[in-house]
Amino acid sequence: MALHRIFRAVIMGPPGSGKGTVSGRIGKSFGLKHISSGDILRANINAKTELGLLMKSCIDQGRLAPDDIMSRLILSDLRALDQSAWLLDGFPRTVDQAESLDEAYRLDTVINLDVPFQTIQQRLTSRWTHLPSGRVYNIDFNPPKVPGLDDVTGEPLVQRDDDTPETVTRRLKAYETQTEPVLEFYRSKGVLQTFSGTETNKIWPHVEAFLHSKLPSGGQKRA
Ligand code: ATP
Numbered sequence: 001m002a003l004h005r006i007f008r009a010v011i012m013g014p015p016g017s018g019k020g021t022v023s024g025r026i027g028k029s030f031g032l033k034h035i036s037s038g039d040i041l042r043a044n045i046n047a048k049t050e051l052g053l054l055m056k057s058c059i060d061q062g063r064l065a066p067d068d069i070m071s072r073l074i075l076s077d078l079r080a081l082d083q084s085a086w087l088l089d090g091f092p093r094t095v096d097q098a099e100s101l102d103e104a105y106r107l108d109t110v111i112n113l114d115v116p117f118q119t120i121q122q123r124l125t126s127r128w129t130h131l132p133s134g135r136v137y138n139i140d141f142n143p144p145k146v147p148g149l150d151d152v153t154g155e156p157l158v159q160r161d162d163d164t165p166e167t168v169t170r171r172l173k174a175y176e177t178q179t180e181p182v183l184e185f186y187r188s189k190g191v192l193q194t195f196s197g198t199e200t201n202k203i204w205p206h207v208e209a210f211l212h213s214k215l216p217s218g219g220q221k222r223a
Pocket residue numbers: 014015016017018019020037038039041058059060062063064065066070089090091092093094097162171
């Protein structure tokens with residue numbers, strides 16, 4: 001008898017490495033629920049919630065939000081998901097967060113998008129975002145059908161406040177010092193899968209093939 005358990009994955013990579021784009025494709029192709037910590041924070045800022053007001057200056061300066069707040073926020077969202085398969089994007093971002101997640105869930109895989117920093121710097125400044133959904137476009141290689149408008153809703157796209165050159169540099173620094181150690185954490189657990197490249201469209205087929213090998217049917221994994 002084939003027992004099934006729920007597929008749980010994390011996607012990692014420096015800011016602007018294509019996590020959002022790849023996550024969207026994974027969600028569509030494999031039926032995993034995409035949970036983006038950055039999208040959740042930006043939704044809170046937009047709605048001017050207490051959390052959003054508290055976190056806004058942190059984010060705008062390219063600094064990480066406090067671990068205890070992030071872990072509580074994301075773990076409670078995961079609990080609410082119950083029986084769905086998920087893909088976490090933007091969390092965990094520190095070893096402390098990775099340990100909190102580890103206490104609650106066993107991960108099937110951690111997808112690591114390895115994109116050179118130089119590529120990223122130039123990419124982030126040509127990026128446009130649909131804030132309500134988190135969909136991202138790039139005027140150079142992934143433009144919206146109508147300039148300035150989201151393909152799905154037709155709503156306006158914006159540039160993120162933290163996509164300025166100085167803040168991007170600060171975010172990359174935070175990635176190097178605080179998030180790279182998380183890769184080691186997952187490597188030592190044997191769940192890390194790294195995909196290297198400079199273009200999302202070239203990396204994607206490899207990610208897709210890898211997930212097909214792990215996940216024959218939408219979100220269900222053979223035990
Ligand atoms: P990308 O632009 O590719 O999404 P990113 O990873 O820098 O790059 P988000 O994941 O959207 O961007 O996060 C934006 C900001 O939100 C971060 O710079 C940080 O301030 C805050 N943030 C998001 N997730 C976390 C987290 N897990 N822990 C701490 N801060 C976080």
